[in-house]
Amino acid sequence: MLMLRSALLSTLLLMSSALYAHHDGTHHELSDGEAPAIEVTQPWIRATPPGAGAGGGFITLTNHGNADDTLIGATTSITDRVELHTMEMDGDVMRMAPLPGGIEIPAGESVTLAPGGLHLMFMELASPIVEGQPIPITLEFQYAESIEAELQVVPVGASPEGEGAHAGHHEEHHEEHGHMAH
C-alpha cells in the first residue's frame, strides 16, 4: 500500500510535480524528489492568565505544492474546541470573526497566523496554557494529509525568539498575510 502510494506519488511528481504530497510532520522519510505539500514553521502560543477562557495559536504554513489547499481545522488534546478565526483592527475596535470556510493556502505561498490577524482559537480551556508545556495539535487540510505539530508556549504578551519585537511594540501591526476563504 505504501509502495503503491510512493509509486503513484513519483508518477504524479514526474507528470506535474507534487499535487498531493504525503507528510505527517513526524518521522516520515522523504524519498528523493518528494516534497511535503504543506510545511509548518514556528508554531507558538502565548501562556494564558489563570481562568482565561481562550488562547490564540500562531503558525506559518507554506504550500510547496502547485495546487491551492485550505486549512480546515485543528484538534488538540487540551480542548475539544479549536476554531479558525481572524481578527482585525477597525479603527480602535478589535473585531474577531470565525472562518468556517477555513484558511486558504495558495500554491507556492506562505500564510502566517500571527497576533492581530489569523489565529487558531483554543476555547474552553480547562487549565491555563503554561510556559514550557508545548501544546500538541493536528492540523487538518482539505487535500494534504494532516500534520502534527507542537505549539511552543511563550510568556504572556511575549513573542517567540526570532519574531523580533516584544509585546506592545510593532509585531501587532504586521501586514495581513492571510487569505481568507469564506
Added chain:
Amino acid sequence: MQRRDVALLSIGSLVLLLTLAVFFAVFGRQAANPPLAEMGGQFQLVDTEGSVVTQDDLVGKPTLLFFGFTYCPDVCPTTLFNLTRLIQQLGNQADQFNYLFVSLDWERDGPEQLARYISVFDERIRGLSGNEAQINAIADAYRVQYERVPMEQGDYTISHTAATYLLDREGSVVGTLAYGFDLDETQASLEQLLPSS
C-alpha cells in the same frame, strides 16, 4: 472642447477630488472616533473584592482605563501585560495613577473570575465588572463599541474597542492610547497629567 478647457476641467476635477479626500479623511475619522469631550460620565461597577466603584473614586489621580473580557484570546492579555510593563517603567510614579480593567462580558465575568484572571498582572490593575445595564452604561459613556460574535455551539466571543483611555485627575477623558501603545510615549503623556511640582 479646446485644449485650455480640458486642462481647466482636469485641474478642477483634481481640486474637487482632493477636497473630497481631505473631507473624508477628517470627518470619516471623526465618525469612528468621537470627540474626547463627549466621552466619560457616571458609572457604577464592582471590583474584585466586591466593593462598589464609581466615577467619583477615580478623582484625584489620572486613570488608565481599558475594556475587555477574560475569554479574549490575545488583545486583552497583551494589553494588560503592556500595562504591567508600563507600571514597572513608571517606577515610583506608578502609584500616582489608577489602572482599571473593565470586563464587557457581563454574562461570564464576575469579581471572582476577574480576580483569578488579573492575578498574573500588576496588582495595581483593578478588575471591574457589572451587570448588563451597568456595563452598557459605562460603554455608552465612554463610547466603547462592543458586540458579541456568535461561534459554534452557542458560544460567543466579543469584538470591542481595544484602546486604553486616559483620564485626568478630574476624571475627564484627555486621550486614548491605541492598542500596542509605546511605553516611552505613554510615560511622557502620563507625566503631563501629574500636578506640576
